[in-house]
Amino acid sequence: MSATDTRADIPSVAERTRPLKAEAPVVAAHFLGQTAIFVLGEEALLFLSRAGEARTIPVHDGAILTSAADASRIVTGGDDGKVVATDAEGKSITLASDAKHRWIDHVAVGPAGAVAWSAGREAFVRAAKGAERTLAVPSTAGGLAFAPKGLRLAVAHYNGVTLWFVNAQSEPDVLQWKGSHLGARMSPDGRFLVTSMQEPALHGWRLADRKDMRMSGYSARVRSFEFTAGGKWLATSGSNQLVLWPFQGKDGPMGKTPRILAPAQPQIEVVACHPKQEVVAAGYTDGLVLLVRIEDGAEVLARKGAGAPITALAWSASGTALAFGAEDGEAGVVDLG
Amino acid sequence: MSDKVPVTVLTGYLGAGKTTLLNRILSEPHGRKYAVIVNEFGEIGIDNDLVVGADEEVFEMNNGCVCCTVRGDLVRIIDGLMRRKGKFDAIIVETTGLADPAPVAQTFFMDDNVGRKAKLDAVVTVADAKWLNERLKDAPEAKNQIAFADVILLNKTDLVAPDELSEVEARIRGINPYAKLHRTERCKVALPEVLGRNAFDLDRILEIEPEFLGDGDHHHHEHDDAHEQDHDHHHHHGGGLKHYHDEEIQSVSLKTERPLDPDKFFPWVQQLVQTEGLNILRCKGILSLKGDDARFVFQGVHMILDGDHQRPWQQGEKRESRIVFIGRNLPMDRIREGFAACAA
Numbered sequence: 199m200s201a202t203d204t205r206a207d208i209p210s211v212a213e214r215t216r217p218l219k220a221e222a223p224v225v226a227a228h229f230l231g232q233t234a235i236f237v238l239g240e241e242a243l244l245f246l247s248r249a250g251e252a253r254t255i256p257v258h259d260g261a262i263l264t265s266a267a268d269a270s271r272i273v274t275g276g277d278d279g280k281v282v283a284t285d286a287e288g289k290s291i292t293l294a295s296d297a298k299h300r301w302i303d304h305v306a307v308g309p310a311g312a313v314a315w316s317a318g319r320e321a322f323v324r325a326a327k328g329a330e331r332t333l334a335v336p337s338t339a340g341g342l343a344f345a346p347k348g349l350r351l352a353v354a355h356y357n358g359v360t361l362w363f364v365n366a367q368s369e370p371d372v373l374q375w376k377g378s379h380l381g382a383r384m385s386p387d388g389r390f391l392v393t394s395m396q397e398p399a400l401h402g403w404r405l406a407d408r409k410d411m412r413m414s415g416y417s418a419r420v421r422s423f424e425f426t427a428g429g430k431w432l433a434t435s436g437s438n439q440l441v442l443w444p445f446q447g448k449d450g451p452m453g454k455t456p457r458i459l460a461p462a463q464p465q466i467e468v469v470a471c472h473p474k475q476e477v478v479a480a481g482y483t484d485g486l487v488l489l490v491r492i493e494d495g496a497e498v499l500a501r502k503g504a505g506a507p508i509t510a511l512a513w514s515a516s517g518t519a520l521a522f523g524a525e526d527g528e529a530g531v532v533d534l535g
Numbered sequence: 536m537s538d539k540v541p542v543t544v545l546t547g548y549l550g551a552g553k554t555t556l557l558n559r560i561l562s563e564p565h566g567r568k569y570a571v572i573v574n575e576f577g578e579i580g581i582d583n584d585l586v587v588g589a590d591e592e593v594f595e596m597n598n599g600c601v602c603c604t605v606r607g608d609l610v611r612i613i614d615g616l617m618r619r620k621g622k623f624d625a626i627i628v629e630t631t632g633l634a635d636p637a638p639v640a641q642t643f644f645m646d647d648n649v650g651r652k653a654k655l656d657a658v659v660t661v662a663d664a665k666w667l668n669e670r671l672k673d674a675p676e677a678k679n680q681i682a683f684a685d686v687i688l689l690n691k692t693d694l695v696a697p698d699e700l701s702e703v704e705a706r707i708r709g710i711n712p713y714a715k716l717h718r719t720e721r722c723k724v725a726l727p728e729v730l731g732r733n734a735f736d737l738d739r740i741l742e743i744e745p746e747f748l749g750d751g752d753h754h755h756h757e758h759d760d761a762h763e764q765d766h767d768h769h770h771h772h773g774g775g776l777k778h779y780h781d782e783e784i785q786s787v788s789l790k791t792e793r794p795l796d797p798d799k800f801f802p803w804v805q806q807l808v809q810t811e812g813l814n815i816l817r818c819k820g821i822l823s824l825k826g827d828d829a830r831f832v833f834q835g836v837h838m839i840l841d842g843d844h845q846r847p848w849q850q851g852e853k854r855e856s857r858i859v860f861i862g863r864n865l866p867m868d869r870i871r872e873g874f875a876a877c878a879a
Contacts, residue, residue: 223620239618240619340611377595378596395597396646397597419646419647
């Protein structure tokens, strides 16, 4: 039992880590080019360049509640009511300030430079060129996701998801399912929408016919879930094993069992899918990070488990570097290239 | 010890003095920092660095159980506040006068992320000595808040005559004989009486004793002086306090010296909260199980039960099982008979 949990017998890339210690909990990680960027729980982003230079860039006056990144910038939302975009040089601009100083609970980045954010029961979208649009939802937005094409935003909330065609005159479309929906992801082909729920389960819809999909069996609330690069699998946290739901068929995971890989004693807190291959990085509550190949379940150790929960994982766009961060501020970049 | 951030819930009907108590807590020179979660439409004038507006969104879980509710806004706000852990020592949640404390409490047991980082310390209810009697008649929320409380401040005592005060205290005791009760003016109370109570900590369930021991109370005959002597004996002041039986909310306290059969007791209590969970507001118990040298303690809110072995029974300690339920229209006879049948 203990032999499998320390993963002493699997190949390791842990020695290729450039470690870093942040002054605050790491709540998310992103890459802009070769620079790894760690989002801290409070106030700042921590940049770690390929050359090993680290610097702290203050972006919010308070907690950083949410972040998202596209190829050129990181967008963050804070309890200071601000939405801030920061580029690879560390230059920040404030995209929006909430008039009522509400917390910015969620941000998302979309196609062609669009940005979305939510504060309380309102969601906002701003295209790269164009005015800001606002949508009121029935309860506090639990999560945001852009469709891969067009300007369409999914806003998760209590008892369902509102699909908002931002530039259309038509009323937003509401997909109903009882319960509190806390996060949203759209499949890369735009056919499926999946939400995480307050209870330990995911819910999904096939958008063409609004067919419901229930994905359950977790031991904890699913806080991290992501489609693999080709969209064939949905990798999920919320269990002490990596649960992957198959989305390759036209029915998605309906009537199918998930693939279960990388079992361990601690629970998986965060997952990140490789940008090119069917490989998933999984971060566990004891600090363990594993790279898991979906095809055969082969594992590579990226970080030994002995410490605080892993709370952030991100791949560089090329897939040659993996950034990780933990609740106690321990962080690092594992170079695989 | 646990490094979970303690959370105190302040409830009380409109105008009872919640904000007065909150400001008293924040302004006393205790050197502690609080994050305060207030209803965004509530009273203003709170002088504190970290004040967050909540919108009291009560969400049902999608599991077919109507009393399994959580406060969605607390799930979100506590997650956000924890990013600033280190900036505060404790959290105080002030609810609106009409709020039900149960979803607040249940959030700590039903959301694993909240439960991992924060712990419920106590539900503190502020009651208006002058108006509570009226509210108990016309406002079910006010009665709920009294029934649910771990600590009750019977406030504005300077505005009522002594016999009126005894009357309202007896009414409170008719609903909840287990809460610590303090008579206050302008919520003046020593802060350790309302903060750091560990009322939901299984390790602190030491004794289950009613505070009110008035005549005619057929459930409660014992008075543990060793346990009580540190506290003000409010109930002694009035002499022969009247005992009220609330028509709607009652408590039932049962005990037995016969060890319980765990294979009978646990299925029974599970079944009881499954069927009566909507009506059971709180429950607690200390159990002596057959063939088990450790005390087993449990507590619950509606259908959620939380229990564990606490410590070995000590030498000379009376091995006795005691359970308490506070709830609405409780099936007293069924509970009594069911409990009696759990003896080994």
